[in-house]
Amino acid sequence: xxxxxxxxxxxxxxxxxxxxxxxxxxxxxxxxxxxxxxxxxxxxxxxxxxxxxxxxxxxxxxxxxxxxxxxxxxxxxxxxxxxxxxxxxxxxxxxxxxxxxxxxxxxxxxxxxxxxxxxxxxxxxxxxxxxxxxxxxxxxxxxxxxxxxxxxxxxxxxxxxxxxxxxxxxxxxxxxxxxxxxxxxxxxxxxxxxxxxxxxxxxxxxxxxxxxxxxxxxxxxxxxxxxxxxxxxxxxxxxxxxxxxxxxxxxxxxxxxxxxxxxxxxxxxxxxxxxxxxxxxxxxxxxxxxxxxxxxxxxxxxxxxxxxxxxxxxxxxxxxxxxxxxxxxxxxxxxxxxxxxxxxxxx
Numbered sequence: 001x002x003x004x005x006x007x008x009x010x011x012x013x014x015x016x017x018x019x020x021x022x023x024x025x026x027x028x029x030x031x032x033x034x035x036x037x038x039x040x041x042x043x044x045x046x047x048x049x050x051x052x053x054x055x056x057x058x059x060x061x062x063x064x065x066x067x068x069x070x071x072x073x074x075x076x077x078x079x080x081x082x083x084x085x086x087x088x089x090x091x092x093x094x095x096x097x098x099x100x101x102x103x104x105x106x107x108x109x110x111x112x113x114x115x116x117x118x119x120x121x122x123x124x125x126x127x128x129x130x131x132x133x134x135x136x137x138x139x140x141x142x143x144x145x146x147x148x149x150x151x152x153x154x155x156x157x158x159x160x161x162x163x164x165x166x167x168x169x170x171x172x173x174x175x176x177x178x179x180x181x182x183x184x185x186x187x188x189x190x191x192x193x194x195x196x197x198x199x200x201x202x203x204x205x206x207x208x209x210x211x212x213x214x215x216x217x218x219x220x221x222x223x224x225x226x227x228x229x230x231x232x233x234x235x236x237x238x239x240x241x242x243x244x245x246x247x248x249x250x251x252x253x254x255x256x257x258x259x260x261x262x263x264x265x266x267x268x269x270x271x272x273x274x275x276x277x278x279x280x281x282x283x284x285x286x287x288x289x290x291x292x293x294x295x296x297x298x299x300x301x302x303x304x305x306x307x308x309x310x311x312x313x314x315x316x317x318x319x320x321x322x323x324x325x326x327x328x329x330x331x332x333x334x335x336x337x338x339x340x341x342x343x344x345x346x347x
Contacts, residue, residue: 001031001096005087007105007113008035008063010042011138012049013154014104018128019054020156021169028099028124032060036084036113037105038076039065046140053155071108080109084116092121102172103128114172121176130157131166233272237265 004022006015015035022028033054037043047063054061064083068076084100091098100122102110110127117125130138137146138154146154157166177184244262247253 002028003091003096003098004030004033004101005084005091005098005113006033006035006101006103007084007109008037008043008046008050009105009109010046010140011104011135012046012053012140012143013134013138013157014128014130015050015101016053016155017130017157017167018101018103018126018169019057019059021128021159021167022099022126024159025169026124026171030059030099032062034062034064034087035104036064036080036087036109037066038071038080039067039069042140049140049143049155071106071112077108077112081112081116084113085120088116088120088122097123099124099126101126101128103130118175119177119181121178122174125172125174127170127172129168129170131164134166234269237269240265 004019006018008015015033019030019033022030033050035047035050037047051061051063064087066076066079066083068079071077071080088098088100100113100117102113102125114125134153134157137150143151143154159165159167241262244258244265248255248258
């Protein structure tokens with residue numbers, strides 16, 4: 001199956017024209033188109049135009065949104081990049097050929113989509129130039145003012161007309177860094193907490209990448225990964241749990257106090273993961289309120305399991321919580337639970 005992933009802004013033709021160009025100029029028959037956008041009513045209108053057109057041509061369509069109205073700060077920017085990356089990884093893992101377009105949406109979206117391709121690989125990365133006369137009429141705010149003929153020209157421009165070329169498909173180069181993800185992550189882990197993670201052996205080319213790149217920024221864009229700061233927090237939680245385990249072996253251990261400390265660590269871990277995995281900020285705030293009120297760990301876990309998360313590591317977390325939620329009555333078991341859960345997310 002051939003999948004086309006593209007940002008989407010206010011010009012639906014930038015997506016549909018790319019779909020047709022890939023088929024007509026590159027011989028690639030796209031089976032499904034996925035757009036990634038911010039949460040905006042005008043973009044929703046553009047998405048509906050894309051959906052109707054593609055469905056008319058027998059092509060599946062899926063619209064994905066970051067849930068934020070703009071790419072205003074680090075969190076929303078990295079969320080967009082991770083969403084594109086997650087879609088790439090998901091469909092390549094399923095054996096599909098993934099093609100990414102960077103003609104639609106804002107220029108920053110094109111840059112972030114390109115970076116996601118470099119980080120995660122893809123079968124193709126494409127830009128589409130469209131004649132200005134057609135491009136200027138493509139804004140969804142004026143789309144329904146166009147004649148039916150011009151609507152069709154916007155969504156499916158002819159390659160050439162009257163000896164004049166009306167669009168050009170440009171295949172862009174890709175440097176696939178996916179094979180070195182594990183080594184890059186291991187370097188960051190060692191830099192954050194060298195006592196917990198020995199210095200890794202890395203090949204010379206990776207050493208050069210580490211020395212000349214904003215490694216933290218790139219790793220914050222990896223799909224289904226915690227940000228570097230969150231990874232540091234989890235590693236620190238793991239270190240604290242190891243200390244509690246050692247204290248439990250002492251004959252005079254205050255087990256009641258250790259139970260309280262270990263449950264606090266579990267609550268912090270839950271919130272750290274929820275902030276990244278859960279799109280609904282209100283649900284995250286409810287979880288934080290429960291923790292702040294000193295709710296029992298079992299209650300916190302129940303609330304966590306109700307949150308709608310995304311990503312493979314979130315699925316691993318919820319599974320781990322389900323597996324261990326009956327085992328939180330003693331200090332030893334509570335420590336063991338948190339240690340196991342933390343271990344799921346530390347490569």
